Amino acid sequence: DTAVSQTPKYLVTQMGNDKSIKCEQNLGHDTMYWYKQDSKKFLKIMFSYNNKELIINETVPNRFSPKSPDKAHLNLHINSLELGDSAVYFCASSQLFDRSEKLFFGSGTQLSVL
């Protein structure tokens, strides 16, 4: 069973389009994240939700809007896609204040904006 699953795995789209990436975790965690990994493999946190509430909101263009319908799901909607949005987007989850403090990652969504 996949612990953190995100879809789609690949997303190729034109500039200006709107797209969504979905993420689900079956680990019973209360916190979920979106990370962006650029072409140089730099990983940067974008958002974090704890029990459906936004707790981390880094400096991200407001074209990016996360939505958490419940604590097992965290989706990412991107409006008016730009060339610079091309990257790999990772969803992750953890149990906040758990002693292990480790994150579990999905396998990533490679977004290519043409």
Add this chain to the structure above:
Amino acid sequence: SQQGEEDPQALSIQEGENATMNCSYKTSINNLQWYRQNSGRGLVHLILIRSNEREKHSGRLRVTLDTSKKSSSLLITASRAADTASYFCAFTGGGNKLTFGTGTQLKVEL
């Protein structure tokens, strides 16, 4: 930038050799973690060391932490071809925000 710096950026060794990668950071930390990323995959947690610990072992992995120098190292002993991956350090200074290092790409050749 608060991002951790790792060196070397890339490392190529022969199977059976040891691989050492280093991570430096700038803030005070609660803990430091190491993750592995195989090509085209998500990150997988390897080991965590807390700020009051100096060394930790897990199988062929050995992690050290020197908070006075704000640095950590990951040693993989008796490397295998399957260890070929990118390795990232990550740390929390407060709250649940995990900041990642720049990564070391390890290639283990047969």
